[in-house]
Amino acid sequence: MSGGNLVGGVGTPRVHESAHLHVSGEALYTDDIPEPRGMLFAAIGMSERAHARIRSMDLRPVRSAPGVVHVISAADVTGINDYGPVVADDPIFANSLVEYAGQSIFAVAAKTIEYARRAAKLAVIDYEDLPPNLDAQSALSEQSFVLPTETMARGDSAEAIASAPHKLRGRFTLGGQDQFYLEGQIALAVPNEDGAMLVYSSTQHPGEVQHAVAHALGRRRSSDITIQCRRMGGAFGGKESQPSLFACIAALLADQTGCAVKLRPNRDDDMILTGKRHDFIADYDVGFDDTGRIRGYQVTLASRCGMSADLSGAINDRAMFHSDNCYFLENVLIRSHRCKTNTVSSTAFRGFGGPQGMLVIEHVVDEISRHLGRDPLDVRSRNFYGIGERDITPYNMKVEDNIIEEIVPALEKSARYRERRRMIESFNAASPVLKRGLALTPVKFGISFTATHLNQAGALIHIYTDGSVYLNHGGTEMGQGLFTKVAQVVAEELQIDIDRIKSTESDTSRVPNASATAASSGSDLNGKAAQAAAHTLKQRLTGFAAEHFGVEPEQVVFRNNQVLIGTETVSFQELVKLAYFARVSLSATGFYRTPKVGYDRETWTGRPFYYFCYGAAVAEVIIDTLTGENKLLRIDILHDCGESLNPAIDRGQVEGGFLQGMGWLTTEELFWDENGLLKTFAPSTYKIPVCSDWPDEVHVELLETGRNTENTIHRSKAVGEPPLMLAFSVFFAIKDAIASIAGYRLSPRLDAPATPEEILMSVQELGLRVKQHSGTTV
């Protein structure tokens, strides 16, 4: 179905639907919405201790501070004092126990934001300190978990390792990451009549916020609560479960004062109050043959989940599901500990545990290749899933759409991997201080919510009598271009120009029970739902046209803003008007559920994913062995977006995801002090990539032959999360550069993130080992 001259159809590089508003400052974010009369501003009183009992709390200085209108704490929560998304272990306000430094204890509503924030500092709290577990290791030692340990196994991994010609055992640790969305958390609650409440929330999951607010307010009907979000200024998972806290507090204060209340923590408080990517400790045993093929693999993952379960169950499940990346693991045992720590509850972040599981196996494969003295790419290829053989994942799902053997050789060739490796080796031999490194890493990422029931979506479309279209669906816009892609799908389906379609804010009253916009699934789910709604309308119009013009329905064809009806052609708008006068309903909902998915969590077998996304990257870096400073010199990426709905937007996701992943693995370091206080809570101390970190030489290609083997929306593939893992190439290129100082004969000890400090210390340690190997010179 070709679009002809259709503007903004599927597959075109349409600009973001809000681009003209972004650049002019006219795009409204929650803090930009005109404020209701008499609106109050809120601030949160936060715990100063990581783990303590509150002996007493005097809020009188807060109440009597200038401008203060209302103060609430745990006892004042009308309904349920909890906003946990899965398990009820996330109090809105700490009761008598605080479990992380920064935890919400009370909240203030005041006449200005300055009054509120100053008052929130005035509480007099007497704490009785309790011993804290400040990291996963400490929690592991005490067997302190937020959820039970899970195990996934296949074959006899112990025996396979024992009988393998080579064995390695080791520990690899990888750091967390702050989402650092540019727009912080925010909620604006506006009370309405008869117990109703409208909350503007910067959220990926309006439906969950709706229920959390209803429970907090003690409403018997969630239908009393409406959540709206036109757009977010970035989210990256950080606005999946976290916004409920802010929405609940704003709503409670609004409900109790009768005034609209806005709660916007400043950047520092936002970073201290909200969850981040889980950091992991991985202990592994691997047995392999002379070629590097893995015979048996055992890994124990332990992640910092923080003080509550939040989404840690699904996140750690996904880490387990991705412990294979692209590699066939015949005999495998994956154990996952979900450690309870006295730090902020870790939460969703692009990749949702997948990147962590994948990085561990990439580390193991890299170790194998260095142990054997083989090029890491050869060992990687040696372990790839096969086609028709060696194609069953550890969770017993058949990999049916494997194209990694297509992507990796193509990229190896286009990036001139082998040739550059030789050039780099000779450069390094002649350069005593600066060293270059190269790595190619693959990505395979499973698409679908692993909680099967979430794989559903709804949409709502109205057609007005002038032929213009109102489009609404359950997905949220956080910059990823979802609204643009879904509008393209509708434009294609109805064969009308995209500028006839108005994309509108996510709203729980327009599409109910929507899942979070997460798991890269936004376009897959909402695109299909919107297509279904548009299809329903098109069928109604077709039926009407056939009857009205006396032709067969097959003779009614929508094409490029026109409708061909037998021998006649009318404009879309004319047909709509005729249909209206004939009393045809011009509003429809659409619904979609992902087929085929489902698995048994008891046995860890089945099909958690509808399909897989693939990609690969080659990174070349240079490091300074005197300081650990480093720079990405060149990146080559080949990524599979299926038949892209919008190649410009998809390229943006690929590049943005890559750089975000690179930040995670290089400069972005979270630091808690010995008391459990987060010390990297602002951009002055937490360093995400800047413009100069984008390399000079870049080759990014979307796989031209890409096509989803499953019947996804126009055979496209999800793109939100998978590209983040392309950044593994940077991490392993750094490791490769370090390895050069030992003539590639020893493997450097490098954990993530590879900050300049981590790199320099790795260089030092490797230098010492080189000296210990007698007769070896640097």
Next chain:
Amino acid sequence: MPVSQSDCNAIRFVLDGEVRVVAGIDSNMTVLNYLRDELRKTGTKEGCAEGDCGACTVVLAELDGNRVRYRAINSCIQFVPTLDGKELITVENLKGPDGSLHPVQQAMVDCHASQCGFCTPGFVMSLFALYKSEDKPSRRRIDDALAGNLCRCTGYRPIIEAAEAMHRIGNELSDQDAHWMNCSFSSSPDSRTGGEREAYERLRSIQRRDTLRFATSGFAGSKRHYFAPTSVVDCASLIAQHPDAHILAGGTDVGLWVTKNHKDLETIIYTGNVKELRRLELSDTHIEVGAAVTLNEVHELIGQHYPSLAELLRRFASPPIRNAATLVGNIANGSPIGDSMPALISLGASLLLRQGQQTREVMLEEYFLSYQRTVLNAGELVERVRIPLHHEPHSFRTYKVSKRFDQDISAVCAAFFLQREKHRVIKIRACYGGVAEIPKRAPACEQALSGTEWNDESVCVAMSALDEDFTPISDMRASKDYRRLVAKNLLRRFWLDTDPTSIQTSVIDYLP
């Protein structure tokens, strides 16, 4: 609208092409809050309220002789009264009168350079400042211009492309009698178009010869005083009269006291209008930098004499910060991690301090007493810094090591000044930041090197000697072990950089 010079209790600035006279403004109010909360102009965003993310970037236009100069600044930490005498340009001002997008905005749209869009107004304004001051920026210049703007979505590639495309779009538009804002800056007054001339005249009409002073009520009814003197004599006497006053220059540190610590600045004395302090002078023996000279303003002159320091200044914070922050401010606030200090100390810089009519000169290395404590007396002002020019043969380098190259605070900063006779070390000054509570020379290291051959062996000895000089601490930027090791290795790097073997040591300058 002509404004009388006696109109002293109000500030005057240009916004939306009109002179605004604003009285009674809280002197602690930031430009960002004024725009968003008072004027309901919400295009400018708050991302961090500390000048590190750039979402709040606006452009100031001001007179510089008979030119109009455009510079991007962070509105989140700039106080409203400092707008006096300037034009404030926000993202809302860029569209043409017909509603068409400015070339910078159009380039951003065409290149798919916005995703979530929240950082976008800030990027647009940084690019607008670049657009108005430079014609064909290189990739390196684009990186520099955008070093203060964080984007978490795009990976920056499309924004870089927009920066490369904006002038082409502008040239296409300017054929069609475009709004003057759509032209890149015309440097000569004669070539000014009508709109540009009007903007220039508006700015001229609000310049001030006398001290701006006003009192307003601040937080919860407290009283606040703001002074913006125009002569150093008035400035010094105001400071002497108000020894508790906060001296405000760029405000890039002071601003955070308000936005982050909720501190009340009851009395502010702003140095930005003091003509003597605005001076940057070059003599045969010295570069003299007045207290109100911004880091960007000193950059070029310093670069002519000390390229290594200029490279460090290029990496110092970001353009919006360097457009506001002053070199003297970096010194005066006494931070242990001020990036300019090791270089200035190793070069033998001194400070001219003024109290009322009394002045005294102190060596910069003697200025710092302990953590954030200096020899500066209450009521005293750092008037200028004097950087000696070394005409005799010497080697000078300064290095900064941080997690991220651009816009980061150093884990370790070092500077070395070396004079040799043949291969023998005649004079060495090694100075470090980030390894002690104040920026400090390394006496044991210097002593180990004095009079020795400048070679690998003596450098190794001096590297070990650094252990006697410093006991660094661990924090979120680096561990003490890393700091100690890097301090040593930077001395090695200096040795390699002065050695004719031409071994490459700089990742930043490396070109494949």
